[in-house]
Amino acid sequence: MNKQKRQAIFERLQAANPNPTTELNYQTPFELLVAVILSAQATDKGVNKATDKLFPVANTPQKIHDLGLEGLKRYIKTIGLFNNKAKNIIETCRILMETHGGEVPQQRKALEALPGVGRKTANVVLNTAFGHPTMAVDTHIFRVSNRTRIAPGKTPLEVEKKLLRSTPEVFLQDAHHWLILHGRYTCVARKPRCGSCVIEDLCEYKEKTE
Structure with a gap:
């Protein structure tokens, strides 16, 4: 996947959810x-x-x-x-x-x-x-990264390193939240909801669903 396409993907994810965060409840x-x-x-x-x-x-x-x-x-x-x-x-x-x-x-x-x-x-x-630009690769991020081809890898660590290397710096702080939420609600495991996906035309997954 080229740099321009990655940039466009994160721009759209940001536009759809400008302030993403974890869905876990916490104060400290x-x-x-x-x-x-x-x-x-x-x-x-x-x-x-x-x-x-x-x-x-x-x-x-x-x-x-x-x-x-x-x-x-x-x-x-x-x-x-x-x-x-x-x-x-x-x-x-x-x-x-x-x-x-x-x-x-x-x-x-x-x-x-x-x-x-x-x-x-x-x-x-x-x-x-603490606001560090890290990438917590769970099953959702691993799936989305490989399926979309934004950062394909055989292990979570390989995907993490590729995402850190290839994600435009301006998006690094929020990128892992966008990818987790995308995997949780749109790019789901069994049958991705491609028809309602904001990055469908940018994604390189070959077996897209309606």
Whole structure:
């Protein structure tokens, strides 16, 4: 895909949604970190239902740590893999308090050292909470990047590197939100909604639907 076409794609996505953001509910970097850890293999809607009850009660590393493992599980038991996620979050709270003064670090290495935080989660937090121009490649971005040919790659990391290299700088801050939302609502997995797609004529997918 050429540079001009990529530019046009992001221009249209921006025009359709000038201020994109995550669909997870959060007020602070720590709340976002917890929500993103919980969102692995779960829907944002399901996570929001749980955190809407959890955060008014406990929304700092100290308060969640004070809930204890069983106390935290009561709030997140509707979310898939909640046992493992609860362990990771409690341990993350301990590390944040002991190593980072109770604050969420802004360095990738420090974020990825937290239990339950991989590269994708770190990228979401760096981008959404701290305004870093990162690209959090989830299943939606991976699919959209390969299907449209905007940044084809065999692994999430390969797609991430291609997107960072080829996305016009002016769009980098918001690009991952546009691509996630596009994959979630238009360029869906089973049958993309090409007929209602704002970039249909620019997309290089060969098997377009009506």
